[in-house]
Amino acid sequence: xxxxxxxxxxxxxxxxxxxxxxxxxxxxxxxxxxxxxxxxxxx
Amino acid sequence: xxxxxxxxxxxxxxxxxxxxxxxxxxxxxxxxxxxxxxxxxxxxxxxxxxxxxxxxxxxxxxxxxxxxxxxxxxxxxxxxxxxxxxxxxxxxxxxxxxxxxxxxxxxxxxxxxxxxxxxxxxxxxxxxxxxxxxxxxxxxxxxxxxxxxxxxxxxxxxxxxxxxxxxxxxxxxxx
Numbered sequence: 001x002x003x004x005x006x007x008x009x010x011x012x013x014x015x016x017x018x019x020x021x022x023x024x025x026x027x028x029x030x031x032x033x034x035x036x037x038x039x040x041x042x043x
Numbered sequence: 044x045x046x047x048x049x050x051x052x053x054x055x056x057x058x059x060x061x062x063x064x065x066x067x068x069x070x071x072x073x074x075x076x077x078x079x080x081x082x083x084x085x086x087x088x089x090x091x092x093x094x095x096x097x098x099x100x101x102x103x104x105x106x107x108x109x110x111x112x113x114x115x116x117x118x119x120x121x122x123x124x125x126x127x128x129x130x131x132x133x134x135x136x137x138x139x140x141x142x143x144x145x146x147x148x149x150x151x152x153x154x155x156x157x158x159x160x161x162x163x164x165x166x167x168x169x170x171x172x173x174x175x176x177x178x179x180x181x182x183x184x185x186x187x188x189x190x191x192x193x194x195x196x197x198x199x200x201x202x203x204x205x206x207x208x209x210x211x212x213x214x215x216x217x218x
């Protein structure tokens with residue numbers, strides 16, 4: 001990439017980081033407890 | 044007084060445009076520089092290092108490796124105006140998985156040049172994916188767009204081919 005000759009030098013100190021916070025990991029699928037009684041459909 | 048002791052010129056990052064090649068790495072896609080063999084790490088800033096090979100003369104003079112970007116060198120992370128990014132998008136090597144373009148935040152030491160910038164640190168802030176972003180017959184632009192989501196920034200598909208996509212965005216921004 002050719003951006004040409006330097007014109008000036010800036011010192012840039014962002015107040016907030018430009019890097020986004022890591023997205024929360026996907027919520028793990030809930031696993032039913034072995035104590036949970038299985039649903040019984042009414043007949 | 045060194046520049047690092049001085050008050051900053053800006054408290055917000057400078058935003059500019061650049062094109063990336065898309066590289067498949069460990070079953071996912073990452074952004075890569077077009078000229079250098081450098082990939083942009085998702086979730087953390089890319090930090091510039093001078094990649095210029097030392098000449099025999101500089102080695103004899105024991106010239107130290109300098110911080111990047113240095114005004115008198117050509118090093119740094121490059122970005123340019125939207126008027127110039129289309130050319131670099133078309134220059135993306137076909138050996139890569141694909142090509143995209145977008146906005147990038149630049150901060151720390153930033154050398155402003157005639158047609159763009161060279162920065163010490165950078166991170167993409169918005170990625171545009173043209174319909175012909177993929178160079179592979181296996182993947183479409185959808186896979187490229189989805190595969191770049193781990194950068195945590197907005198990813199926008201563009202209903203235009205690469206040669207027109209930049210002007211579509213430029214016209215949209217000017218409207």
